[in-house]
Amino acid sequence: MKCLVTGGAGFIGSHLCGRLLRDGHEVICLDNLFTGSRANIAHLELDPNFSFMEKNVQVPFFAKVDWIFNLACPASPPHYQHDPVETVRTNVLGMMNMLDLAKTTGARVLQASTSEVYGDPLEHPQKESYWGNVNPISRRACYDEGKRCAETLCFDYHREYGVDIRIIRIFNTYGPNMAKDDGRVVSNFILQALRGEDITVYGDGSYTRSFQYVDDLIEGMLAMMKCEGFTGPVNIGNPGEFTIQELAQKVIGLVGSQSKITNLPAVDNDPKQRKPDISLAKEKLGWEPKVPLDEGLRKTIEYFRRVA
Ligand code: UDP
Numbered sequence: 494m495k496c497l498v499t500g501g502a503g504f505i506g507s508h509l510c511g512r513l514l515r516d517g518h519e520v521i522c523l524d525n526l527f528t529g530s531r532a533n534i535a536h537l538e539l540d541p542n543f544s545f546m547e548k549n550v551q552v553p554f555f556a557k558v559d560w561i562f563n564l565a566c567p568a569s570p571p572h573y574q575h576d577p578v579e580t581v582r583t584n585v586l587g588m589m590n591m592l593d594l595a596k597t598t599g600a601r602v603l604q605a606s607t608s609e610v611y612g613d614p615l616e617h618p619q620k621e622s623y624w625g626n627v628n629p630i631s632r633r634a635c636y637d638e639g640k641r642c643a644e645t646l647c648f649d650y651h652r653e654y655g656v657d658i659r660i661i662r663i664f665n666t667y668g669p670n671m672a673k674d675d676g677r678v679v680s681n682f683i684l685q686a687l688r689g690e691d692i693t694v695y696g697d698g699s700y701t702r703s704f705q706y707v708d709d710l711i712e713g714m715l716a717m718m719k720c721e722g723f724t725g726p727v728n729i730g731n732p733g734e735f736t737i738q739e740l741a742q743k744v745i746g747l748v749g750s751q752s753k754i755t756n757l758p759a760v761d762n763d764p765k766q767r768k769p770d771i772s773l774a775k776e777k778l779g780w781e782p783k784v785p786l787d788e789g790l791r792k793t794i795e796y797f798r799r800v801a
Contacts, residue, residue, distance in 0.1 A: 604644065621726050
């Protein structure tokens with residue numbers, strides 16, 4: 494297949510591009526390098542089936558492709574809140590451009606949506622049928638509402654123009670190639686533990702998240718792209734749930750660090766808990782995550798030891 498991966502030089506995008514090439518596909522990687530980096534794809538650039546284009550997904554783009562994976566958008570709170578208007582544009586205009594491309598070429602388009610569409614959820618664990626609890630005027634809304642609008646666009650293009658859509662809702666994901674300045678909890682804690690700095694827990698550490706290793710996500714993403722007759726949305730995440738305090742202790746233990754945990758003020762509109770219900774992914778895709786947290790953290794720690 495000829496594939497277009499927007500956000501292909503980012504953390505998840507770079508893993509996806511590598512996997513598509515290994516599976517024998519051709520890949521065009523489009524990225525404006527705002528949070529992505531050329532270093533993430535350096536090993537792919539030697540492959541004749543790979544091409545990189547430094548472009549913003551907000552600008553219309555044409556290429557004759559079969560599969561479009563739309564991943565372009567800064568995903569960590571500090572990055573997407575840095576220029577919130579730009580985040581909305583990327584989500585909404587980027588999605589429209591990719592849907593227009595799919596409409597013109599007949600390509601199938603997979604949208605990388607997010608568990609953030611559930612906001613600070615009142616239902617736990619979250620099923621796809623839950624409509625969410627999002628504050629539309631909070632600092633997170635540029636991302637949450639942008640991603641919600643992108644899902645709306647997918648379904649409107651599907652109903653109005655018959656565009657072939659797939660939507661996955663990605664829960665917290667970690668692994669090699671996360672940016673050092675990403676500001677997300679796993680990369681922050683690992684880097685702090687490696688440097689012997691205090692581990693910064695926001696609030697009292699009782700909030701929960703469920704962490705998925707990136708290889709599991711890529712499997713789920715490909716299963717969804719290949720699946721016939723199912724648009725989603727479907728949750729792709731690891732249902733193992735941990736408090737942020739537990740994560741901090743685990744990272745300190747695995748690194749063998751002397752770091753201490755310090756509690757900083759809680760952040761604005763931080764969802765208190767998050768855990769996917771993955772029964773739909775199991776039923777429709779025969780998919781479930783395989784990598785336990787300790788094993789994934791060990792691989793991620795190895796990566797940060799090399800690059801930090
Ligand atoms: N968090 C933390 N310390 C950090 C970074 C994040 O305690 O250095 C907390 C954050 O407040 C949230 C959880 O970890 O409760 C996950 O945050 P992250 O930004 O990784 O992802 P998201 O909030 O998008 O799930």
